[in-house]
Amino acid sequence: MPLIDTIIRPDIRAMSVYHVPDSTGFLKLDAMENPYTLPDELRAELGQRLADVAMNRYPVPSYTALKASICRHLGVPAGFDVVLGNGSDELIAMVSVACAQPGAKVLAPVPGFVMYAVSAQLAGLEFVGVPLAADFSLDLPAMLAAIALYRPAVTYLAYPNNPTGALFDADAMVQIIRAVGDTGVVIVDEAYQPFAQATFMPRLAEFPNLVVMRTVSKLGLAGIRLGYMTGSAALMTEFEKVRPPYNINVLTQCAAEFVLEHCDVLDAQAALLRAERTRVAAALDALPGVVAFPSDANFILVRVLGRGQGHGQSANDVSANLLDRKILIKNVGKMHGLLHDCLRITVSTPQENDLLLEALAAALS
Ligand SMILES: *Cc1c(COP(=O)(O)O)cnc(C)c1O
Secondary structure, three states, rough: HHHHHHOOOHHHOOOOOOOOOOOOOOOOOOOOOOOOOOOOOHHHHHHHHHHHOOOOOOOOOOHHHHOOOOOOOOOOOOOOOEEEEEHHHHHHHHHHHHHHOOOOOOEEEEOOOOOOOOOOOOOEEEEEEEEEEOOOOHHHHHHHHHHHHOOOOOOEEEEEOOOOOOOOOHHHHHHHHHHHHHOOEEEOOOOOOOOHOOOHHHHHHOEEEEEEEEOOHHHHHHHHHHHEEEEOOOHHHHHHOOOOOOOOOHHHHHHHHHOOOOOHHHHHHHHHHHHHHHHHHHHOOOOOEEEEEEOOEEEEEEEOOOOHHOOOOOOHHHHHHHHHHEOOOOOOOOOOOOHOOEEEEEEOHHHHHHHHHHHHHHHHE
């Protein structure tokens, strides 16, 4: 293929396409989606609002009303503006592009959210992954040493972390933000904030190099693709320049403005999922040969101890067995050495969680 070899970057040619398995007919517990929908009356009202949207017009790229609604309803401190992304994936890409100078580096603990590394590579930045401690807490000395050595332009801290699930120690994060200082930005990715109920938003004024990034995806709106980030006006002004002018489409804009008027509905759904998380974590941990790690998110990471520990099935066996039973979870065992024999399971409705627990118990025996 001379054409491909001639025009496509070698690193792109070496990549594989981001694979999303076909989930038709499956119980879908692999992608941290909210299983609940809006009540019927709200859906009908939303339908009416969407019908009135001027789809023949471009969006107005200032997005003033949507931004104001996000700031008002989602706890952005007074005086801070947001930059909008087509999902936080696009925000991560925008940060990479804005910071892609020769030699610039992106740093994050690993295992972590894969898009930090993918986006860095696509923008031509070097990614430095710093392994977590074996209990999935931050290895603070290793992080500080890597920051001193590489002086990263961008450091990501997912709070809580995906795929491990727990919040990092906030004091350790502050030490990292201070160590990065005025030679880099620290992006605290709060994708799971509705389930963690912990946030760095109130600390934005303390740290001019801090950016807080969020998404409405895990809250129940994964399909509309909307993320936002906030931080110092000086930083947001620069990131805003990289944003494609019409990146939030008019249907997303309308749907988000409508749903944010009814935040109480999403908050109640998040509360149900938090209660289920407690119940499901205890039930998973009680299964013979399974260890459930603590979670502040809407998923639970488990380790299957397998044959080595005198139990029956390996994590791969269990994962394949669940697939046969039409249940989709994420086998993260190959993502990173620290995640050996680990599976990531999304917390869902009580009924779906019971199906998972029964199937898992059967798959283990
Ligand atoms: C799911 C997830 C996101 C995703 O974002 P989108 O807004 O759906 O693109 C971002 N960060 C982390 C850590 C996530 O787990």
